[in-house]
Amino acid sequence: MKIRKLAQFICLVSASYIAPTLLSGGQFNQVMAAQEAGAKASVKVPAMRNRVYAQLARAQKLADEGDKIAGFEVLDEVKDRIDSLNSYEKAMLWNFYGFMYYGNDDVAMAIDSFENVVAQEAIPASLRLSTLYSLAQLAMQQQDYKKSLVFLNQWRELNGKALTSTQQVLFAQVYYQDKQYPQALSHIELAIDEVTAKGDIPKENWLILQRACFYELKQPEQVTKVMEALVRYYDKPAYWLQLGGMYAEIGQEDKQLAVMEAAWQAGYIEKSSDIISLAQLYLYHNVPFKAAILLEEAFEQGKVAPETKYLSMQAQAFIAAKEDDRAIPVLIAASKTSDNGEFDSQLAQSYLNTDKWQLAINSAETALKRGGVERMGNVYLVLGMAHFNLKNFEESLSAFEQALSFPKASKMASQWTKYVEREKTYQLQLAMTRK
Structure with a gap:
């Protein structure tokens, strides 16, 4: 039941304090005695009288049996005589009210109740x-981060001990949510x-919070270092891709390519957009063959649709x-998917480069x-050179x-014209x- 979960939630700080809400019978008596003993050791706390104890124990029993309404009724009976209670009893x-309200998912009333607990002066420090x-x-659960910080700082001042790593993280989380990024x-x-320092690995969510702080503070180099740690410790596909993006942001494109290539080889790159980004990186770094093979594999595996723009790339x-x-x-x-002659002009050039003169002529004419060719002058140049190689001088x-x-294209056309005319005369x- 939810009240049982709350006992674990409440007892995070002091091992000497055990929430009585979950106890019954002899356990309840032992806890009350232990608390009174602890109280006398730190601050003078009045003892709990038997009649008050009996009613709280009764409320405890009803809560254990799942009768919350009856449990609240017993607590209300005690509250009706609150002026007669000492500080510890209050x-x-x-x-108890706080535990019960939390068990009913009424966090606001649970907070009010627990605030009344700390409002009492003579209570055990634990x-x-x-x-x-x-x-x-x-x-914090209610997203009231400023109030959460007030409670945390009161707790820290009273506790007087060095914060554990878990407690440091709680402070960091609240400061972050309150947009106090340097403190977080x-x-x-x-x-x-x-x-x-102990040789252990930081928890993943700790590193994510650290990364978020650096991001908000606009420190991309530090964000990159945290991403390197996330890749090293947790090796998730998303972290590899994010690390590649950070290398690009800080101008380390060589590292970006290395990370993205490693991610592809590890099978971490699945999205079409990420594959295209890697192909563009290969082209940017003058390794076009890898870009072409990458796209070829992506088409075959169905990871990238063979759209005209990707075929062109x-x-x-x-x-x-x-x-x-x-x-x-x-x-x-690509030509079959296009509504203009741009790919035909490129095809003509490739045929020319591979000495396929007639095919170059056919593609150039197509x-x-x-129409719709960006550099029409080049098409005529290819057409002229292909005809020349077939000795079609005219x-x-x-x-x-x-x-x-x-x-x-005019300069090259002029040079070729002179050359063809000389060759024509010679022939x-x-x-x-x-003869």
């Missing part, structure tokens, strides 16, 4: 400590330093890698017919004449000599 009454700590957690970072780093990668033979089938496929000169009208003279 504290224990409100303590009870005050554990209740303040619980109040901090409950206030200070506490989480103390927690991490404590466990690493793969074809350009093969061309940049001087693998025109492998670019040709990709360009043919590109001219379909067609070659005609193509170069067309290319002259395009500024970016005529050679023919006449043979």
Whole structure:
């Protein structure tokens, strides 16, 4: 039942304080005696009278049996005579109320009740400590972070001991939620330093909180270091990809490529967008062949749809890698999905590069017919060179004449025109000599 879970929740600070709500019979008597003994050792606390104890024990028994309504009725009977109770009895009454309200998922009333506990002056220090700590957690649960910090600082001042790593993390979490990022970072780093000094691995959520603090403080280099730790300790696909992104942000593209490539080889890259990003990285770092092969594998595995733009990227990668033979089938496929002649013009160039003169002519003519080519002058240049290699001099000169009208192609067209004319004259003279 939920009240039993609360006992574990409440008893986080002081091992000497045990929540009586979960106890019955002889256990209840032992706890009350132990608390009174602890109280006398720290502060003078009035004793709990038998009649009050009997009613609290009765409420305890009803709660154990699942009759919450009856349990509240017993507590209400005690509260009706609250003016006759001493401070310790009042504290224990409100303590029971807090447990009961929490068991009913009424966190707000649980907080009110526990605040009444610490409002009593003469109560055991262990009870005050554990209740303040619980109040901090409950206030955090209610997203009242400023109030949670008030309780935590009261608890810390009263406790007087060095914070454990778990307690440091609680402070860090509350400070972070209250947008006090430097304070949050200070506490989480103390927690991490404590466990690493012992040779242990920091908990994953601690590192995530540390990363979030650095992010809010706009310290990308430190975010990157935390991501390196997350990859090293927890090796999750998302962390590899995030680390690659951080390397890009701080300008370490070489490390970004290395991380992304390792992630791909480990099978961590599954999303189409991440695969495309890796292909673009390969192209950026002048390793086009890897980009082309990556896309080829992604198409085959169905991880990337062979859309026109991705086919174009793969074809350009093969061309940049001087693998025109492998670019040709990709360009043919892309041409079939396109509504213009752009891929036909690229196909003409690849055919020219592989000495397939007639196929180059066919593709160039198709590109001219379909239109929409970005660099039309180049199409005429390819057409002219292919005709020249087939010794179609007139067609070659005609193509170069067309290319002259395009500024970016005119210089090369002029040079080729002169060269073709000389070759044409030479071939005529050679023919006449043979005759």
